[in-house]
Amino acid sequence: MTRTTVIGGGIAGLASAALLAREGHDVTLLESRAELGGRAGLWEAEGFRFDTGPSWYLMPEVFEHFYRLFGTTAAKQLDLVKLDPGYRVLFEGDTQPVDIRSDRAANIRLFESMQPGAGRALDRYLDSATETYNMAVKRFLYSSFESFRPFLVPDVLRRLVRLARLLLQPLDKFIAGYVRDPRLRQILGYPAVFLGSAPNLTPSMYHLMSHLDLADGVLYPQGGFSTLIESIAAIARAEGVRIITEARVSAIRVSADRTVNGVSYIDASGQPRDLDADIVVSSADLHHTETKLVPAKLQTYPERWWEKRRSGPGAVLVMLGVRGPLPQLQHHSLFFTTDWGTNFGQIFGKKTSVSCPASLYVCMPSATDPSVAPAGDSNLFVLVPVPADVALGAGGINGAGSATIELIADAAIAQVAQWAGIPDLADRVTVRRTVGPADFADDLNSWKGGALGPAHTLRQSAFLRGTNMSKKIAGLYYAGGTTIPGIGLPMCLISAEILLKRIRHDTTTEPLAEPLSARHADATPAESAHRRS
Incomplete structure (x- = not known):
């Protein structure tokens, strides 16, 4: 059996591990933190449950396809509900919010009502x-x-x-x-x-x-996105994957012939350990993998390569437990400033700064899911896009974050209160936690403290985004949002499938046939292929 080590226990790492184990690999997954999920994390306090990252369930057919590869379905794994409205939009200076519905025809009528001919x-x-x-x-x-x-x-x-x-x-x-x-x-x-x-x-x-959002509709898994992570982790374990948490990889080991031969990591007790492997898959941030874990002379993407790349935005996350209901907000609410072009310029321009007011996003899953907040209370997740700049600082609990991060959070709370007509919002907050770019860098090894990864510009999309394997080290592969095909939970699932294709030298462009037949551990690839046929 091919000994394979997967670095990172986010959705891409878990999915990669599950697919490779089903392929017949002997897979060990190493996750540096105590919990799985990566960006799709979970934080709980005083009866409130917060998804700390992704909160939109889009491209449902990608999730369905992944589950069907393992002989199950999204309906069996998750309790999905369709949101209607899919989301609400509040515009600066406009007292009338706009609700985007769950079907195409309704949205066509909405556009027509806002501009004749727009439908x-x-x-x-x-x-x-x-x-x-x-x-x-x-x-x-x-x-x-x-x-x-x-x-x-x-x-x-x-x-x-x-x-x-x-x-x-x-x-x-x-x-x-x-x-x-x-x-x-x-x-x-x-x-x-x-x-x-x-x-x-x-x-x-x-x-x-x-x-995806105007025709296909927006779904939500009851219990939050941690249920999605739990389901994929369970599939990986069922396929035989060994998952080790609190295992911080410090180096990818390479033999003299430039072939990967394992990883070195620090275990939960602080002891250094080595793990031999024939293949290493890093689903960690690609910049971290290449510039910190790989020997300098064998880096496919050294620091000089990154100097010519554009990071996606950073983010200040504000998690709020709020007393009482907030009918002024939907499950998803978007707040758009009049001059949002200036907002984007402040994030991506040569001279960056933090917008105020900012075009921001608010998620209130308690509108749909009673399990995420005490009865009658509201769970708010506010995301303020900011420059990818660790100098902005880190967040904290109950105002304990960096001064800049807490000021950004205060301004966002005030903006939501004013625009949505919730004058007492700040007074009703009982739980508060903030996260800043420095947290993304420290906790997730994110390049520049970005919240998402390299931006999808022309030079950073499709094959121009980079390859999912090392050009200098045989047996080293990549998965996740920082490699192909890109950012987002569905893309991370697809990246795991592309990884399997790369290892197989499968150059087809369509999703793999469902279900994915399990290779026999004692069979050669040719024998396994014969059995699948």
């Missing part, structure tokens, strides 16, 4: 988004880009001119060709933030994201 425009926009999304899933997202031959097929070739335009034209310009109302442009442009980017930096190829 028909949205219909065309979503036709394009859906076509582009389906093309991406079939031809690009599940590709390792090991070979470009699979792209020389009729459905790609006849769209080359359009694909080139979508890659070269920024998203904001593309949107402007459909709607005039600045509010509608913001609704169509905000998914760029999910990609760690800005509408003026993101290729319009990513207008496909609007298919």
Whole structure:
């Protein structure tokens, strides 16, 4: 059996470990923290449960496909509910919020009510988004880009001119060709933030994201996103993966012939240990992996490579336990400033600063899930995009974070209170925790303290994002949001599947056949392939 070590117990690491174990590998997963989940963490205090990271369940077919690879389904693993409204948008200076519904037809009517003709425009926009999304899933997202031959097929070739335009034209310009109302442009442009980017930096190829929230709808797993992590961890364990927490990897060991031979790590007791391996998969931050764990002369992506890259935004997270209900907010609420272009400039420009007011996001899962807050109370998660800059500081509990982080949190609470009409919001807070860029760097080894990873700009998308294997060390592979295909929980699941394809030298572009047949531990790859057939 191939001895494989996976670094990192986030969703990508767990999914990679499960897939490789099913493939017949002898897999050990090392997680530096005491709990699994990575960015998709959980924090509990005084009866409140907070997801500390991802909170949008989009691309449900990706989750469904992953579960079906193991002979199960999302319905068996999770208690999913569809949100309606999918989310609420509050605009600066506008007292009337806009609710995005759970189906396409309702949203077309909504756009028409806000701008005559915008309904028909949205219909065309979503036709394009859906076509582009389906093309991406079939031809690009599940590709390792090991070979470009699979792209020389009729459905790609006849769209080359359009694909080139979508890659070269920024998203904001593309949107402007459909709607005039600045509010509608913001609704169509905000998914760029999910990609760690800005509408003026993101290729319009990513207008496909609007298919997800405006046509497909937004789901939520009852109990929070920790239930998703628990389910994938359970699948990994069932496949035979050994999971070791509080195991901080300090080095990836390489033999004289530039072949990986294991890792060194510090265990829970502080003792140094070595673990031999034939393959090492790092789902940790790629910058950390390459610049801290790999010998300098064998780095595929050394520091000079990163100097030419653009990080996604940092974030200040504010977790609030609030007395009583907050009917002014939905499960998801977006707050958009009038001049949000300036906001993005402050985050991604040469001279960065923190916006005030800021375009921010508020999640209130207690609107849907009674298990996340004491009866009658509200659970708020506020995300304020900021520059990826560890100098902004770290957060803390009950105001104990860095002064800058706590001031940003205070301003965000005041903004939510004013815009949503909750004048006593600050007085009703009973639990408070903040997280800043320094926490992302310290806890998750995030490059520059970014909250998401490298931004999805043209130079950092698809095959330009980098490869998921070392070019200098045989047997070293990568998975997760900092490699291909990119940011987000669905992308991390896909990255695990691409990893398996890379190890197999499978250059196909579509998702693997369901279910994934288990290789026999005593079989050669050829014998296993014969048994699968």
